[in-house]
Amino acid sequence: MADRPLAGRTVIDLTTALSGPYATLLLAGLGARVIKVENPLTGGDSSRNNSPYVGAGGLTAVRGEGDDMSVSMMLRGRNKQSVTLNLKHPRAREVLAGLVRVADVMVDNYSAGVTDRLGVGYDWAREVNPRIVCTSVSGFGAQGGPGSGKAMDTIVQALSGVMMTAGAPGEPPVRFGLPVGDLVAPLYAVIGTLAAVLQADATGHGQYVDVSMLGALTSLVACEPFDAYEKLGLPSRTGATVPRLAPFGTFPAADGWFALCGPTDAFARGLFAALDRDELGADPRFATRDARVAHAAELHDLLAAWAAERPLASVLDLLARHGVPAAEVRDPVAAVRDPIVLSRGEVVPLAHPRHGRVEDLHGTGVPIRFSGADAALDQPAPALGEHNNEIYGGLLGYSDDDIKSLADDGVI
Structure with missing residues (x-):
């Protein structure tokens, strides 16, 4: 040694x-x-x-x-x-x-x-x-x-x-x-x-x-500004999504869960293309990062409805082809065998x-x-x-x- x-x-x-x-x-x-x-x-x-x-x-x-x-x-x-x-x-x-x-x-x-x-x-x-x-x-x-x-x-x-x-x-x-x-x-x-x-x-x-x-x-814990969120009235607990970063969170497909991280304009446009909804990129609700945060619930509902009808493999393939960071949520047994x-x-x-x-x-x-x-x-x-x-x-x-x-x- x-x-x-x-x-x-x-x-x-x-x-x-x-x-x-x-x-x-x-x-x-x-x-x-x-x-x-x-x-x-x-x-x-x-x-x-x-x-x-x-x-x-x-x-x-x-x-x-x-x-x-x-x-x-x-x-x-x-x-x-x-x-x-x-x-x-x-x-x-x-x-x-x-x-x-x-x-x-x-x-x-x-x-x-x-x-x-x-x-x-x-x-x-x-x-x-x-x-x-x-x-x-x-x-x-x-x-x-x-x-x-x-x-x-x-x-x-x-x-x-x-x-x-x-x-x-x-x-x-x-x-x-x-x-x-x-x-x-x-x-x-x-x-x-x-x-x-x-x-x-x-x-x-x-x-x-x-x-x-x-x-x-x-x-x-202090690496995240939870005290600032409190002063601004933003929730510190947000469940499966993170509304202050939209689209962002974990979502169910038809046969499993996936995580998605797409808060930038480029990633968001990739998501809209994967959804076959390119027009959303020009929608005032979703055209900018701040607008997407303001309308996070609507955006996440659109994503969840789209994914729920599709097999996980298909969801991940479409997102990958359009450059959207996403991954299967694996259980620990599968993860340690990567x-x-x-x-x-x-x-x-x-x-x-x-x-x-x-x-x-x-x-x-x-x-x-x-x-x-x-x-x-x-x-x-x-x-x-x-x-x-x-x-x-x-x-x-x-x-x-x-x-x-x-x-x-x-x-x-």
């Missing part, structure tokens, strides 16, 4: 569940050595106990054999090494200090204040290694937040305002099917971590990188560490292509504590007796 951008970098991964492990998964795919520290008393990362599982018999809803592995861990654990360490044990800090001394980065996604209570927060880590970058992904940031400070994706979606951006006025809030709070925050965590590593290379000093799920998701994303490694097959690939089971790849480097998630997820001897013995120099003593005492 020497040709990967983060080759030679070491990341200590104290994360569990999704938001933190996704950040360290990306760092691993970029070539960092990610050492996943898991609690031996709880069975390790909580993702190890997420149904469904894969074993010798294939995909199952319930764990049946000892080497069955959850699909969640098969995905999030790739390209990582697993060691066990009970951070609540009095001897654990000494062991973790050894890892921090050889690391560039340490990542956690505990609630605010947990690492300090465990005695392994940034102030402690920088005493051990002044160059260390410590990154925390939490629900509400280092200062905590509403309630207990425990943040789940749905809670963050609710607080961020994102649930009230989808759907139509008067409808109940819409929870995004993807756990967007859990997935957006780690992207910012990776950006912040890499920026801090670059600065540490220049200055010799690491720092603390603090990313909140609520802040990350709300910052994306030949383009598969060929680029943006989605990749998943494999069990012992039993190999599972037919038609896919997971995220590294959706970044480099002209002079490689990036991939090409190593299967580890078993719990699989690399104890390699890391504690080979990397930190513990003897076999030392490792046995740590295990006997419940440290690892």
Whole structure:
């Protein structure tokens, strides 16, 4: 993996569940050595106990054999090494200090204040290694937040305002099917971590990188001027269409749905040609962008009535021939099998560490292509504590007796 951008970098991964492990998964795919520290008393990362599982018999809803592995861990654990360490044990800090001394980065996604209570927060880590970058992904940031400070994706979606951006006025809030709070925050965590590593290379000093799920998701909501829409009396929830961009939205054909984005004059004329209604281009209601916005409901009704009588393939063919941006609305299973994303490694097959690939089971790849480097998630997820001897013995120099003593005492 020497040709990967983060080759030679070491990341200590104290994360569990999704938001933190996704950040360290990306760092691993970029070539960092990610050492996943898991609690031996709880069975390790909580993702190890997420149904469904894969074993010798294939995909199952319930764990049946000892080497069955959850699909969640098969995905999030790739390209990582697993060691066990009970951070609540009095001897654990000494062991973790050894890892921090050889690391560039340490990542956690505990609630605010947990690492300090465990005695392994940034102030402690920088005493051990002044160059260390410590990154925390939490629900509400280092200062905590509403309630207990425990943040789940749905809670963050609710607080961020994102649930009230989808759907139509008067409808109940819409929870995004993807756990967007859990997935957006780690992207910012990776950006912040890499920026801090670059600065540490220049200055010799690491720092603390603090990313909140609520802040990350709300910052994306703020990319749209919802406050301006409110002041102007424009709806922030518009359902399947977006009247301030017309024609624009999702529409049903006779046998499926399609999305269309045609707010410019050229795209609108293409749509009128596809509808065999070229005269609409000169109609005062639709001749200009502002006029189309003012008469969006009429325009969208015309489009919907035309499409509803036609097969989806015919609708898309006509729109494409007239240069109108449109696409089928695909379900997730179809989308992850797109030949383009598969060929680029943006989605990749998943494999069990012992039993190999599972037919038609896919997971995220590294959706970044480099002209002079490689990036991939090409190593299967580890078993719990699989690399104890390699890391504690080979990397930190513990003897076999030392490792046995740590295990006997419940440290690892």
